[in-house]
Amino acid sequence: MKRIYAIEELCLNCRLCEVHCKTAHSLSKDVFKANKYEEPTPESRVTVYGNNFASAALNCRHCDDPKCVKACITGAMTKDKTTGIVYVNENKCIGCMTCLAVCPYGCIKQGKAAVKCDLCRNENEPACVKNCPNHALIYVDKGGEEK
């Protein structure tokens, strides 16, 4: 399946990926509203770590054998059999955050329900990748499980 990978050497620490992730996961889908005053505040699923010398944007690896899915106590976290996307059913999630406690990459955020990357639900190109000004995020297929 196609996944998002981050290239530290190309990251500017500009955090535009976060801005556009929030927009893509907002109600308004408007960059200004989503980042300024929309309620509830949309959460970015991608996070830039580091500083101006070295930084990188991290988001879900959509693992072949995801620990978060195995640890989920409600069946809310699933890996889609066709697309390979690991996503949360917000109606089923009770926000216990066991998934966060087992994700070795640190890619799940806490909220009323768990918050994580959904690859923009199989859009051609996720918003963070599309809007990265220096191609520090790429969306490629390195193989892996896909049915």
Next chain:
Amino acid sequence: MKYIIIGASAAGLACAEQIRKEDKDGEITVLTKEKYLPYSRPSISSYLKGAVKENNMYLRKSSHYTSEGIHIVTGAQVKIIDRKSKTVKAGRKTYPYDKLCICTGSKPFVPPMKNVDGKENALTFLDLESAKRIKRLANPRTRAVVIGGGLIGMKAAEGLSKICKSVDVVELAPHILPSILDEKSAKTVKKHIETEGHIKFHLEQTVTEAKSSKNKIISLILKNGDEIACNLLLLAVGVRPETELAEKCGLEVSRGIITDPATMQTSDKSIYAAGDCTVSVDMLDGSKKIIALWPNAVNQGIAAGSQMAGGKITINKSFSVNAIDFYGLRICTCGLINVQGAKYSDKVICNGDRYKRLIFEGGRLAGYVLINSSENAGIYTNLIETGMDLSSLSGNLFDTPNPFLFVKPVRNKLLKGELDL
């Protein structure tokens, strides 16, 4: 091949699904004494407080079982495992098996108390049925008492506090949540729960006697002589592995069912066991203990299922990891947290309502207690699981863990996987 699984919660379901992955044609039957399809047992406290609806508690859609060819029989209480004829009996039916997996989970442990047994408003809290009964009994006039300040008791108390007039918690230990918290952090959590939930605690106390009228409890007498009003009593002192079936058929059982720690095979080569009913070996200190936690049950179920179907998956890493919240206060714990001895050390960073305690064994991370500071806790969990040498890290371990905790080659692997760019 005929597979029978007894129990349909975390371990049982994981076992059935793993068998199907590795054996496309085998006949898989899951017997559950409950009348529901597999559901999220830990969610019953959310159900009690009304945060989740019953139809969202089911772990899979019912069509999933049809498409996977997993036959789930509800209301099937297994009475006997007959190892000679390789059959199990549930009700009037007999089910033959080639491979059997026991995933019977836990049963509530109820200490003897005078005049409590059999009272209609004294209940345990372990399954959806009991949650429904409690929900029917609890109302804004109810004075509820929970005996037991552990995970189940405290989650029940939280749920009840949203419904009832008052909630009292009676706990034998000097602090609450003894299985996941140390003394200092337990104080912080207790204070939060008292403020947010108006729950009254009676620590280092036991109930000696109940006063009743017309088969209903009306008040409780504590060890110190105090009397507390009570018209709904929840017994949540603890759980024990449900090993009755295994014992009756002569399998090796200590506190829980004894299995091979890698394959989950019991002392009978055709029978496996997984989940809370088994004894686990904690990879962090080699001790044998009951790890009654969801992720452990799923991993064991997967290993058992794979082995039953002739596959290769084994389990070699059992350890505790738990995440829970009380009135918005998030608690996340992992590994060894109540250990003593010269080889262990720990360090605490406390900042307002944020509490972070890391426990070390030499140069490795052995456990953590995180309160309101569980961001990216899985990175810590991974350090514990892999036993990574902490001196190889480049960042500050007490900051929110992130890829920059690791030196560049390791970090690159996190960010780019196996890609060569």
